[in-house]
Amino acid sequence: MTAAMSKIAEIHKIDANRVVESLRAARKKLDGVNVETVLEFSSVLRVDPRALCELEALAILADESNDRICLLHVNVQIYKVLKLAKLSARFDFRN
Amino acid sequence: MVITEARQRRGRSLPASKSLTEERVSYLESLLSQARRAAAVFTQYTQEDVDRIVKPMVIAGLEQAQRLARLAVEETKLGVLEDKALKNMVATEFVYNYVKDKRTVGVIREFPERRLVEVAEPIGVIFSLTPITNPTSTVLFKCIMAIKTRNAVIFSPHPSAWACCFEAVKIMYETALKHGAPEGVFTCLESHDLEDNAYLMHHKDVGLIDATGGPGVVKAAYSSGKPALGVGPGNTPVYLEKTADLNMAVVDILTSKTFDNGTICASEQTVVVDDEIYDRVLRKFTELGAHVCNESETKILERTLIDPKTGCMQPMAVGQKAADIARMIGISVNPNTKLLIARIHGVGSKFPLSLEKLFPVLAVYRAKSTDEALQVCVDVNHAGGLGHTAVVFSRNDEIIRRFGEAMNAGRIIVNSPGSVGAFGGVYNDMVPTFSFGCGTGGGNSTTDNVNVYHYLNIKRVARRTQAHMWFRVPNQIYFNLNATENLRTLKSASTVIVTNLAMEQVGHVDVVRRNLPPQTLIHVQVIPDAEPEVKTIMQGVEVLNFHKADQIIALGGGSVIDAAKIMKLKYESPDADLQELAAPFMDIRKRVVEYPTEKVKRTRLVAISTTSGTGSEVTPFAVLSDKLAGCKVTLADYSLTPDVAIVDPQFVMSMPRVLTADTGIDCLTHALEAAVSIYASPYTDSNAMQAIRLTFKYLPIAHEHPHDEEARSMMHNAACIAAIAFSNAAVGVNHALAHAFGARFGVAHGRANALMLPHVIAYNAAVPSKFMPSPNQRGYVAHKKYATIADLLGLVGSTIPDKVARLITAVEGLLDQLAVPRSIAEMGISAEEFERAMPELSKIAFDDPSWRSNPRMPLASELIELFWCAYRGRGVAKSIINSKQQLV
Numbered sequence: 008m009t010a011a012m013s014k015i016a017e018i019h020k021i022d023a024n025r026v027v028e029s030l031r032a033a034r035k036k037l038d039g040v041n042v043e044t045v046l047e048f049s050s051v052l053r054v055d056p057r058a059l060c061e062l063e064a065l066a067i068l069a070d071e072s073n074d075r076i077c078l079l080h081v082n083v084q085i086y087k088v089l090k091l092a093k094l095s096a097r098f099d100f101r102n
Numbered sequence: 103m104v105i106t107e108a109r110q111r112r113g114r115s116l117p118a119s120k121s122l123t124e125e126r127v128s129y130l131e132s133l134l135s136q137a138r139r140a141a142a143v144f145t146q147y148t149q150e151d152v153d154r155i156v157k158p159m160v161i162a163g164l165e166q167a168q169r170l171a172r173l174a175v176e177e178t179k180l181g182v183l184e185d186k187a188l189k190n191m192v193a194t195e196f197v198y199n200y201v202k203d204k205r206t207v208g209v210i211r212e213f214p215e216r217r218l219v220e221v222a223e224p225i226g227v228i229f230s231l232t233p234i235t236n237p238t239s240t241v242l243f244k245c246i247m248a249i250k251t252r253n254a255v256i257f258s259p260h261p262s263a264w265a266c267c268f269e270a271v272k273i274m275y276e277t278a279l280k281h282g283a284p285e286g287v288f289t290c291l292e293s294h295d296l297e298d299n300a301y302l303m304h305h306k307d308v309g310l311i312d313a314t315g316g317p318g319v320v321k322a323a324y325s326s327g328k329p330a331l332g333v334g335p336g337n338t339p340v341y342l343e344k345t346a347d348l349n350m351a352v353v354d355i356l357t358s359k360t361f362d363n364g365t366i367c368a369s370e371q372t373v374v375v376d377d378e379i380y381d382r383v384l385r386k387f388t389e390l391g392a393h394v395c396n397e398s399e400t401k402i403l404e405r406t407l408i409d410p411k412t413g414c415m416q417p418m419a420v421g422q423k424a425a426d427i428a429r430m431i432g433i434s435v436n437p438n439t440k441l442l443i444a445r446i447h448g449v450g451s452k453f454p455l456s457l458e459k460l461f462p463v464l465a466v467y468r469a470k471s472t473d474e475a476l477q478v479c480v481d482v483n484h485a486g487g488l489g490h491t492a493v494v495f496s497r498n499d500e501i502i503r504r505f506g507e508a509m510n511a512g513r514i515i516v517n518s519p520g521s522v523g524a525f526g527g528v529y530n531d532m533v534p535t536f537s538f539g540c541g542t543g544g545g546n547s548t549t550d551n552v553n554v555y556h557y558l559n560i561k562r563v564a565r566r567t568q569a570h571m572w573f574r575v576p577n578q579i580y581f582n583l584n585a586t587e588n589l590r591t592l593k594s595a596s597t598v599i600v601t602n603l604a605m606e607q608v609g610h611v612d613v614v615r616r617n618l619p620p621q622t623l624i625h626v627q628v629i630p631d632a633e634p635e636v637k638t639i640m641q642g643v644e645v646l647n648f649h650k651a652d653q654i655i656a657l658g659g660g661s662v663i664d665a666a667k668i669m670k671l672k673y674e675s676p677d678a679d680l681q682e683l684a685a686p687f688m689d690i691r692k693r694v695v696e697y698p699t700e701k702v703k704r705t706r707l708v709a710i711s712t713t714s715g716t717g718s719e720v721t722p723f724a725v726l727s728d729k730l731a732g733c734k735v736t737l738a739d740y741s742l743t744p745d746v747a748i749v750d751p752q753f754v755m756s757m758p759r760v761l762t763a764d765t766g767i768d769c770l771t772h773a774l775e776a777a778v779s780i781y782a783s784p785y786t787d788s789n790a791m792q793a794i795r796l797t798f799k800y801l802p803i804a805h806e807h808p809h810d811e812e813a814r815s816m817m818h819n820a821a822c823i824a825a826i827a828f829s830n831a832a833v834g835v836n837h838a839l840a841h842a843f844g845a846r847f848g849v850a851h852g853r854a855n856a857l858m859l860p861h862v863i864a865y866n867a868a869v870p871s872k873f874m875p876s877p878n879q880r881g882y883v884a885h886k887k888y889a890t891i892a893d894l895l896g897l898v899g900s901t902i903p904d905k906v907a908r909l910i911t912a913v914e915g916l917l918d919q920l921a922v923p924r925s926i927a928e929m930g931i932s933a934e935e936f937e938r939a940m941p942e943l944s945k946i947a948f949d950d951p952s953w954r955s956n957p958r959m960p961l962a963s964e965l966i967e968l969f970w971c972a973y974r975g976r977g978v979a980k981s982i983i984n985s986k987q988q989l990v
Binding site for chain 2: 055056059084085089091092093
């Protein structure tokens with residue numbers, strides 16, 4: 008029997024000019040660490056297909072490692088993109 | 103692993119597939135992921151963003167038009183290089199010219215006066231099949247449309263035009279990407295495979311199939327269960343009518359039918375020529391390079407170019423030059439021959455050349471008359487070309503109109519070439535396209551020239567609107583004691599007084615007679631004291647005609663005034679059909695049946711009421727009893743409203759107590775129902791509230807002291823004012839119940855209303871089980887209206903439910919004062935009898951139009967419940983208030 012681990016939230020601010028790189032950096036930190044990761048999107052106005060791929064990869068990794076990823080302050084346009092790309096269910100959203 | 107397993111895994115329904123390997127599925131899924139991602143990202147783009155991408159794509163298409171045309175001709179071995187280049191230019195430049203200023207992102211159209219806004223929503227992923235006949239031009243066209251509308255496209259070109267299409271997609275994609283389009287916005291299948299197409303057509307991530315191609319492709323698209331744009335086959339009839347400009351017509355037909363060697367499905371197939379010009383037309387065709395085949399040559403054409411089993415054209419001829427076709431089938435013609443013309447004598451499978459021929463072979467038919475010509479064109483149209491294109495050359499507008507009505511074609515081209523004309527934007531102002539919608543005739547969903555709007559989901563943001571309301575009353579209302587004297591001011595050469603015997607006997611008719619100007623010829627028409635019948639009306643109309651009446655004075659209660667209203671209607675508009683005018687309606691403002699506005703005579707209706715209840719002197723309603731049909735006919739139209747109302751209490755001073763009570767309660771019910779009606783307005787509210795106040799104050803006095811002049815006068819006013827309110831706001835469920843009960847058990851209308859009134863107030867004040875749609879009301883307000891009435895009556899109360907309860911108590915108190923029966927049981931009707939009558943009662947009440955303006959929509963079961971409340975009567979309304987959930 009293992010004791011429940013306390014979760015620590017790590018917040019990553021996503022740089023609007025380097026969305027893919029920021030997401031990639033967040034993904035690296037996700038590896039094997041059972042924490043809640045918060046990606047702060049307030050400065051991001053749009054995502055492109057590459058960013059979408061990164062988010063998908065992030066979601067897959069989080070699924071595998073049982074981590075939760077929370078997207079903070081995602082605007083409704085990006086939320087709609089995630090919905091259309093069938094990714095919205097794989098993240099938590101907070102505003 | 104084969105596709106069946108993959109299909110099961112994804113839980114999708116796909117057609118039985120023989121051999122899609124896992125590798126192939128994975129490939130197709132990767133295309134779809136890419137497209138889905140691009141489409142999702144594309145939703146963030148603004149109009150400016152897409153317009154910035156579209157323009158360079160168009161320029162790239164124009165720059166590559168010749169090269170792509172060459173690739174297409176080399177690969178497909180069809181058509182004409184120059185024409186294919188022209189098509190590529192039309193597909194880019196002309197299409198751009200149409201779309202450049204069109205809004206396709208966000209708000210695309212606004213209709214401020216209708217408070218409507220249209221907003222564009224992209225489709226997402228489009229699966230697009232492109233044809234062999236117009237390969238690169240179709241790709242260029244679809245790419246521009248897709249970017250303009252923020253959609254991603256997966257292309258599946260025809261296998262014999264794959265390479266040129268791939269190149270066209272590549273040019274468009276690279277240009278789009280360079281100018282900011284999302285990666286993956288266009289992809290092209292690496293090879294053509296029907297299994298791939300089937301997989302993609304059925305995939306849940308594909309939003310729309312845009313199938314341009316042969317009937318098989320189009321049918322597959324429509325059979326997929328997905329929204330699809332498909333283009334049906336064509337068989338374009340041309341009517342060359344005798345008034346046409348023959349020079350222009352022959353050149354246009356030659357231009358069109360030889361354009362890209364006839365590969366455009368809108369091109370001319372059979373020309374029907376009027377007898378008078380037939381020979382001249384053939385001579386002109388010959389002069390301009392056509393070869394008119396003789397009978398044996400025509401037989402060869404029939405035998406070799408059309409498959410006798412299927413009626414389809416032979417592929418070897420499609421898109422080939424006329425001279426080459428002639429050589430292939432062994433007909434000797436001049437090598438410069440542009441077109442082969444075959445004379446036919448009928449249409450259909452027995453005349454194979456009357457069917458679609460996507461090569462420069464044209465059938466001609468000699469018609470002996472216009473009717474024959476139009477019939478043959480209809481035959482051609484129905485011989486495989488339904489919904490597509492038809493062409494007429496004529497200077498006669500009537501012929502053009504008849505042709506347009508006779509043809510089932512999305513494009514009816516007038517005095518211009520069919521193929522290039524159908525594209526739109528070149529010879530006419532139709533929308534430029536490379537995809538011709540053929541409507542249901544062609545198995546398509548649209549007859550439009552497919553354009554950007556077909557690549558969009560258009561959302562309507564509809565803001566709340568209010569119906570225009572009105573407030574209509576008679577032109578003049580004279581009131582107070584001796585108001586009848588005002589008749590002296592109304593000039594009339596011939597007046598007919600419509601009244602009943604009682605009015606004459608008590609001397610009321612003499613009062614009216616005395617007050618008319620001395621020069622007026624007066625005739626008194628006495629009618630029975632009952633709801634007017636058709637016979638009574640028609641007798642009255644005869645009298646009006648005989649006396650050439652210019653004024654009708656209705657003196658009496660509701661039935662007399664109603665009779666006079668209908669007499670006036672039939673007198674002024676003899677053709678008015680009373681049964682038709684009584685057709686049901688939901689909102690008088692939107693009714694289907696219109697009352698006659700053209701009148702053969704004009705007359706003034708003066709209504710003098712002798713009761714204080716119905717208010718018929720100011721209402722637009724009249725009830726007629728049609729004994730022949732065995733029914734009551736309720737007429738409602740503002741044209742029925744009397745021109746002048748005289749509210750003179752001298753005629754009600756002698757009203758018996760029972761009548762005073764019954765009519766007074768009718769007045770109160772009118773006012774209470776108008777106050778809470780879904781059509782209530784500040785204009786009707788002011789009248790309803792005042793009528794309620796006057797009734798509560800003066801009805802008990804008028805009842806107790808019948809000779810109290812002030813009380814009688816005020817109750818007479820109250821009835822008129824309440825009628826003004828309900829004439830403009832209508833009544834409610836109380837009246838529906840009372841009409842049914844009164845008719846079934848022979849109970850006076852006011853008394854029937856009284857039995858229902860407390861229960862209806864409690865019912866309307868409770869939380870409705872079903873709300874009545876009412877755009878003019880902001881929220882449910884009936885309970886608040888009742889509370890306002892309670893305040894107006896000084897009933898105190900601290901909360902809305904409390905005030906409603908006090909209003910019910912006050913109404914019950916008034917009913918007690920007036921000594922009216924307080925329950926149906928009290929009237930001696932047994933519960934068993936009432937139970938037996940209930941199915942009929944509830945049906946009649948449910949059919950009654952009155953409840954349609956009630957604030958709460960009564961369920962059939964609730965009508966029954968209300969009837970039983972009225973049966974039990976006293977105390978029940980309060981128990982409803984206590985037991986039901988109350989609105990606060």
